[in-house]
Amino acid sequence: MSIAIAKTPAEEVYADLDNLPDGFDDIRKQAANAVAKSGLPNRRVEEWKWTDLRRIVDQAYPPAIGGDVAAEKLDELSALSPFGNIVGSRIVFVNGVFDETRSQLPKNISISMLASADKVGFSLRDGDVIDALNLAYASDGVIINVAKGVKVEKPVELVFLTAPDQPATITTRNVIRLEEGAELTLLETHAGHNEAYVTNCVTEISIADNATLNRVRLQEDGENAIHLSNTAANLGQEANLRDFTFTIGGQTTRNQGFVTFNGENAALNMSGSYMIAGKQHADTTLVINHAVPACESRELYKCVMDENARGVFQGKVIVARDAQKTDGQQSANALLLSEGAEFDAKPELEIYADDVWCGHGATSGDLDKNQLFYLKARGIPENKAKALLIAAFAAAAFDEIENEDVREAFNELAQGWLQRREV
Amino acid sequence: MLEIKNLHAKVASSVEEEGTEILRGISLTVNPGEVHAIMGPNGSGKSTLSYILSGKDGYEVTEGSVTYNGEDLLDKEADERAAAGIFLAFQYPVEIPGVATMQFLKTALNSQRKARGEDELSTPDLMRLVREKSQMLKVKPEMLKRPVNVGFSGGEKKRVEILQMAVLEPTLCILDETDSGLDIDALRVVAEGVNALRSPDRAMIIITHYQRLLDYIVPDKVHVLSKGKIVNSGGKELALELEKDGYAAYEVDAA
Numbered sequence: 075m076s077i078a079i080a081k082t083p084a085e086e087v088y089a090d091l092d093n094l095p096d097g098f099d100d101i102r103k104q105a106a107n108a109v110a111k112s113g114l115p116n117r118r119v120e121e122w123k124w125t126d127l128r129r130i131v132d133q134a135y136p137p138a139i140g141g142d143v144a145a146e147k148l149d150e151l152s153a154l155s156p157f158g159n160i161v162g163s164r165i166v167f168v169n170g171v172f173d174e175t176r177s178q179l180p181k182n183i184s185i186s187m188l189a190s191a192d193k194v195g196f197s198l199r200d201g202d203v204i205d206a207l208n209l210a211y212a213s214d215g216v217i218i219n220v221a222k223g224v225k226v227e228k229p230v231e232l233v234f235l236t237a238p239d240q241p242a243t244i245t246t247r248n249v250i251r252l253e254e255g256a257e258l259t260l261l262e263t264h265a266g267h268n269e270a271y272v273t274n275c276v277t278e279i280s281i282a283d284n285a286t287l288n289r290v291r292l293q294e295d296g297e298n299a300i301h302l303s304n305t306a307a308n309l310g311q312e313a314n315l316r317d318f319t320f321t322i323g324g325q326t327t328r329n330q331g332f333v334t335f336n337g338e339n340a341a342l343n344m345s346g347s348y349m350i351a352g353k354q355h356a357d358t359t360l361v362i363n364h365a366v367p368a369c370e371s372r373e374l375y376k377c378v379m380d381e382n383a384r385g386v387f388q389g390k391v392i393v394a395r396d397a398q399k400t401d402g403q404q405s406a407n408a409l410l411l412s413e414g415a416e417f418d419a420k421p422e423l424e425i426y427a428d429d430v431w432c433g434h435g436a437t438s439g440d441l442d443k444n445q446l447f448y449l450k451a452r453g454i455p456e457n458k459a460k461a462l463l464i465a466a467f468a469a470a471a472f473d474e475i476e477n478e479d480v481r482e483a484f485n486e487l488a489q490g491w492l493q494r495r496e497v
Numbered sequence: 498m499l500e501i502k503n504l505h506a507k508v509a510s511s512v513e514e515e516g517t518e519i520l521r522g523i524s525l526t527v528n529p530g531e532v533h534a535i536m537g538p539n540g541s542g543k544s545t546l547s548y549i550l551s552g553k554d555g556y557e558v559t560e561g562s563v564t565y566n567g568e569d570l571l572d573k574e575a576d577e578r579a580a581a582g583i584f585l586a587f588q589y590p591v592e593i594p595g596v597a598t599m600q601f602l603k604t605a606l607n608s609q610r611k612a613r614g615e616d617e618l619s620t621p622d623l624m625r626l627v628r629e630k631s632q633m634l635k636v637k638p639e640m641l642k643r644p645v646n647v648g649f650s651g652g653e654k655k656r657v658e659i660l661q662m663a664v665l666e667p668t669l670c671i672l673d674e675t676d677s678g679l680d681i682d683a684l685r686v687v688a689e690g691v692n693a694l695r696s697p698d699r700a701m702i703i704i705t706h707y708q709r710l711l712d713y714i715v716p717d718k719v720h721v722l723s724k725g726k727i728v729n730s731g732g733k734e735l736a737l738e739l740e741k742d743g744y745a746a747y748e749v750d751a752a
Contacts (some may be wrong), residue, residue, distance in 0.1 A: 197629065443554070448591035451551050453579035453609035462604065466595025466644075475656070 077308040078243040083134040085113050088207060088243075094135050095213055097189075101196050105209035108198060115203055124386045124418050125357040127203070128301060130326050135272045138242035139213040140171040143235070146265060151235045152176070154294040155263035156483035162228025168235045170213040170244040180230050183258070188215040188247055196247075196278075204302045204330060208276040212247035215275075218287075218377035220256035229259035229288075229477065236266035236273050236295065252285035254310075259288040259477060265323070268296040279307035279315070283337055286314040288476045292484075295324040297352075303443035304330045309369070311337025318475050319346040319358070320484055322491070326397060327356040335397075345374040345420040345474040347484075349464070349491045350383040357386035364397040367427075373404035378464055378491075393430050400430040408438035409467045411460075457492060466491040498566060498700055499527040499550075505560035506549055517679040518559070519545045521725035530697040534711055534736060535704045537722035538744040540580055543704045544588060546722070551585035552578045559650030565669070575625040575677075580612035586658040586675050593645040598657065601628055601645045601729075602664055610666060616630070617622045652683035661689040670694065670701045674712035688713030708740035723747040 087093060089110035093103045114131055115122040144456060148168060163180035166173045172187050179185055185332035188194070194217065199205040220226060236244050273295060281287050295301045301324040307315055316338065321327050333342055348356040362371045377385040387406040408417035421434035441463050449459035472481045472488075506520040519542045537543050549556050550563065552575030563570040565581060573581065593601070607617040618626070627641065634656045646654050655675055662670055672691065676684055691714050695701070701715055711719075711733065717734040720727045721744075725748055728747050729735065 145522055327692060440589075444591050445593050447553050447575060448587065448593065449601075449605075450575035451553075451579055451585050451587075452605035452665065453576050453612065455576045455612075456574070458604065458608060460575075462588060462596055462601075463593070469595040 079113070081113065082128060082131070084131040085109075085128075085135045087136050088210070095139060095212060097192075098194075098196065098209075101198065102210050105198055105206040107207045109203060109210060112201075121359060121388065125326070125328055125355065127328070128488060132271060133241055133270070137211040138169065138238050138244060140169050142240055143168060143237045147237055148176070148235055151237065151267070152233065154229065154265040155233060156292065156487060157229070157231050157261045157263065157480070160229055160477065160479045160483070161178045161231040161261060164231045164233060165216050166233040166235065167214060167246055169238055170246050172214050173243040175255060176233075180226065182224060183226055183230075184219040184221065186217045188212060188217060188249075191217060194249060199306065199332070201335060202304070202330070204274060204304050204328070205276060205306070206242075207302075208245055208247055208274050208304065210278070210422040211243060211245040211274070212337065213245055215247040215249070215487050217249045218258070219251045220253060222253040223255045225257040226259070229261050231261045231263065234262070234264045234273065234275060236264075236271055236299070237269075238271050241270045245274045246276075248275070248277040250279045250287065252281045252287055254282045254284055255262050256285045258286075260290075261480065262289070262291040263294065264291065264301065264463060265294040265297050266296040266326065268298055270298040271296070272300045272302065274302045276304040276306070279305065281307065281313040281315055283310040284312045285310070287316070289315070289317045290475055290477070290480050291319045292325060293319065293321045293323055295327075297323070297325060299324045301327040303328070304332070306332045308334050308336055309340040309342065309404050313337060313340040315341075316343045316411070316437050316474065316476055317345070318471075319355045320487070321346065321348045321350065322487070324356070324449050325354060329358045331358070332363075333360075333362040334363040334369070335366050338366050338368045340369045342369070342475055345372070345471050347375065347468045347471045347488075348377040348385050349468070349488065350378070350380070350385065351380035351495060352383060353381075354383045355386070357388070359386075359388040360390065362389070362391045362402065364393045364400045364402060366394070368399040369397070371400040371403070372474075373406075374471050374474055375406040376409070376468045377406070377417060378409045378411065379417060379466065380411040382414040384418070387417075387419045387436070388422070389420075389434065393423075393425040393427050393432065395426040397427045398429040400427060400432065402430070402432040404434045404438045409464065410438055410440055413462075422450070456480040461492045464491065498531050499525070500564045500605050501525040501561070502563075503561035504549070504558065504563060506545065506558045509555050509557040519725055520549070522561070523725070523727055525720065527700045527702060529668075529700055531718065532695065532701045532703065532714065532716045533590050534716035534719045535702060535722050536706070536719060536736060536739055538747075539706065541722045542725040543722055544673055547585055547671050547702075547704055549631065550671055551575060551583060572682065576608065577612065579665075579667075580609045584662050584665060584667035584670050585603075586655075586662060586670065586672045588674040588677060590646045590654040590658050592647045594647050596645050597642055599624070599627065599641040602641075605661070606665060627660075627664055629726045630660055633693060634660045634663070635686055637659050651678035652680065655679055655683065655687050656690070659687055663690065663694060668699055670699065671704065672701065672717075673704045674706065675703070676705055676707065684710065686712065711736045719749055
């Protein structure tokens with residue numbers, strides 16, 4: 075006898091084909107049907123055992139597009155971006171819709187919007203509910219193409235502001251393509267108001283031979299937000315991807331990364347940091363697929379948890395039978411500032427080749443009492459000393475960021491993190 | 498300036514146990530301009546005394562008092578003591594990866610100035626001050642960009658301790674085994690740095706196991722600490738006697 079599990083309100087809404095936006099009809103239907111069939115994953119699904127999405131998405135959150143938001147609110151949320159003086163152009167989305175007035179488009183690269191595109195060639199990622207939900211409900215997003223050999227000098231910023239007037243799911247999908255030898259730095263700010271919402275942002279990246287993408291994301295979503303994201307990347311020969319995510323906001327965050335090496339001698343650096351407190355929950359789940367020989371992957375996560383916050387890191391590295399000379403290293407370190415804080419790490423290696431260099435490590439600890447005393451003995455008050463040490467801990471991850479101004483901006487955010495929580 | 502009266506202390510975690518007292522009735526008065534040396538064998542309580550004066554957690558004062566310029570010192574947090582002018586040069590300076598030495602100096606000096614109600618120093622002014630003091634102590638500018646004490650040699654660490662002292666300009670300097678791990682050239686540089694800071698308003702307590710450092714930094718008074726008590730006090734000649742005869746006589750006396 076099988077027992078049908080009753081659908082949650084969210085599952086009901088997500089499975090309702092009447093809620094689908096226009097365009098891409100076939101793939102949207104296919105995606106919504108996949109969600110209807112699987113439901114939201116719960117803790118009995120291995121990849122979701124520490125982040126029970128079915129329970130976390132605790133109300134309907136109907137898919138929504140646009141809606142009015144007060145200009146002052148948008149100004150306030152935009153101000154959370156620390157990249158103001160670093161970027162040369164900015165592409166802003168408000169509640170999943172491109173906001174032209176707040177954007178300054180870059181000139182030397184091809185940009186179009188998903189909402190006005192007719193054919194993109196999406197396909198559904200098997201068994202990935204974030205991707206299926208995203209394909210079904212994506213309302214807009216940017217499609218960037220950097221032509222062969224073009225090196226974009228100034229970073230481009232993507233800003234996603236979320237403030238729906240009632241609990242809703244806001245969905246965006248971006249496609250970033252770098253042709254042979256192209257170079258781009260992409261900075262992203264995700265911010266939202268403090269009412270409950272779900273934001274689902276998927277980015278498909280393809281980096282052709284010898285091209286380089288530097289991508290840095292700052293997540294400052296509101297304190298009741300559920301932030302879901304996917305980064306799916308394919309790397310060509312001698313391609314380079316540096317991807318960094320700094321998670322500060324959101325009630326629950328799930329960042330997934332799926333990277334596949336398709337050409338030899340490519341390099342990936344996927345790193346990040348969390349600074350979370352209260353009952354915040356942040357989860358990074360990565361699958362790095364070394365399908366070809368002689369590629370290098372690095373993952374470094376420095377996560378700070380205070381109060382009852384919980385951090386999760388799951389990193390899987392797959393090395394195919396032919397992928398000899400693979401060099402894959404991952405490491406996740408936690409700084410637990412209180413008894414109630416928690417960090418769960420699950421590094422996984424699936425190696426089918428025999429001449430590889432792969433390793434992983436995970437550590438957790440609290441602040442070093444001797445360091446704290448040393449700083450205090452020089453006249454630095456306890457809170458300031460703690461802030462310095464927290465920032466110093468995260469700095470090892472920030473060092474993976476290519477752009478020095480971004481590193482500086484993140485150092486400042488990290489140093490101010492304790493203090494801003496006191497306000 | 499500093500008045501220690503009948504100070505008894507033990508490690509805080511061993512509250513229940515008897516006989517774990519590390520300091521067993523220390524009395525000491527240090528006046529402005531004076532340099533006091535505290536000598537003693539290992540385990541006599543020298544480092545504990547320096548930690549209790551500078552405010553490290555983990556010790557419990559069970560009896561006695563310490564006042565500094567008339568104020569109760571033991572009530573204050575470590576950072577408040579630093580702002581009040583107390584500086585501990587660590588026997589083992591702590592490595593702090595991720596915090597650049599210059600940033601550390603700036604944060605320390607400006608925290609102290611702020612606590613004293615003084616204006617904070619601008620970055621250019623601070624750089625000038627630090628550069629000037631660095632030359633005397635042979636601290637290379639590159640070192641100031643590196644994280645605090647990370648990858649420094651033993652001698653470099655001690656020189657940077659004295660550099661911090663020169664920048665922060667404390668009124669009471671406590672030097673805990675500053676000579677340990679130094680070769681003779683490094684010892685001379687450190688001692689010159691310390692001597693340059695001697696002034697009529699500044700007192701120093703030099704904690705050391707060996708007499709060697711006192712050839713370079715000549716004390717006004719020498720005290721012998723054994724088993725948590727000062728068992729003898731005298732002038733600088735006392736240090737020479739100790740060098741010759743060792744601590745054996747005191748350890749028997751104090752038992």
